Amino acid sequence: METTNLRQKVNFTDKNIFVGVDVHQKSWHISIILDSTYVRSFTQPPSVDAIVNLLRRDYPGGNYLCGYESGYSGFWIHRKLSQMGVPCKVLHAADIPQSIKQKLTKRDSVDSKKIAEALSSVKTKPIYVPDEISERDRSLVRYRERLLKDLTRSKNRIRSLLYQFGIELPDRFSSGWSNLFIVWLQETDQVIGSARLTLDHMIEQMILLRSSLLKVNRSIRNLKESPTYKQKTEWLLSIPGIGPLSAITILTELIDIHRFPSFRDLNSFVGLYPMEHSTGQDEHKGSIMIRHNKHLRKLLVEDAWVAIRHDPALTLAFTQWTKRMTSKRAIVKIARKLLSRIRYVLINETQYINGIEK
Secondary structure, three states: OOOOOOOOOOOOOOOEEEEEEEEOOOOEEEEEEEOOEEEEEEEEOOOHHHHHHHHHHHOOOOEEEEEEEOOOOOOHHHHHHHHOOOOEEEEOHHHOOOOHHHHHOOOHHHHHHHHHHHHOOOOOOOOOOOOHHHHHHHHHHHHHHHHHHHHHHHHHHHHHHHHHOOOOOOHHHOOOOOHHHHHHHHHOOOOOHHHHHHHHHHHHHHHHHHHHHHHHHHHHHHHHOOOOOHHHHHHHHOOOOOOHHHHHHHHHHHOOHHHOOOHHHHHHHHOOOEEEOOEOOEOOEEEEOOOOOOOHHHHHHHHHHHHOOOOHHHHHHHHHHOOOOOHHHHHHHHHHHHHHHHHHHHHHOOOOOOOOOO
């Protein structure tokens, strides 16, 4: 007797499969949308292989697109998925649309579902994913900033301990942290008992942080002299106000200046663009953007204070602006001009000519 095999494998060719991933250290929550239809949500171990195997087993032939929020997990998930032939986007949390109900209901299933919904919308733009080498270089420069904050906290703790027990500092040590001041801290007999032990431990930690900072500075100096950054650093150093540390920070944060189609896009990324609340005939521009690159905006404002003392064009502009606004608002405008100069020298691959007004 002849039999007919009626089994036919499901084929998802030309079907769009959107996979939202809510990343956690011990588990990932997954939500899947088929075209515009929500399918299911589930929890799985933190494994890229598990996602790929599931998609190819349950949804063979589909057009896959995975996505997750940027955060502590970095970009390794994106890179591994891409290597395995599954496209992936990294989304900024603030760019993911969500309803009031989703804001009030904070659960992993809700988070992964709204990521999948954002992927299915062509309006949601992913963030820029740097290459792995550039990300490593950036991590070194950013670590120096964190190390410097730790060192500042350590010094503040020491001064706080001295003030707690009424220890008076000699006038020559009222400010600064010279080696002579550290020796005085180690040898002074004004601190006794357990407080002496506490101070010794604090000094030991502070010295260790200073040593680590010096080593990191050497590593950054070597990075700056590498073929990748040496020429670009020289271009940036020709701009008044930009020093060696500022230059390498700018290069590792921007990575590729050509990824910004216009100065407006670059300015928006840094966060020097003003917020605007306008309607009808009423136009109001407020303070600078809340969303910004915290490493670059602060740096450029600090460099702007230096630039107005060395660039005649910026000195003139700052003087004119301070006649009708506060110096703090005027220096933000100077920082914006400084950013424009940075963009110019990197795009045109040339040095800046001092004193150019526009």
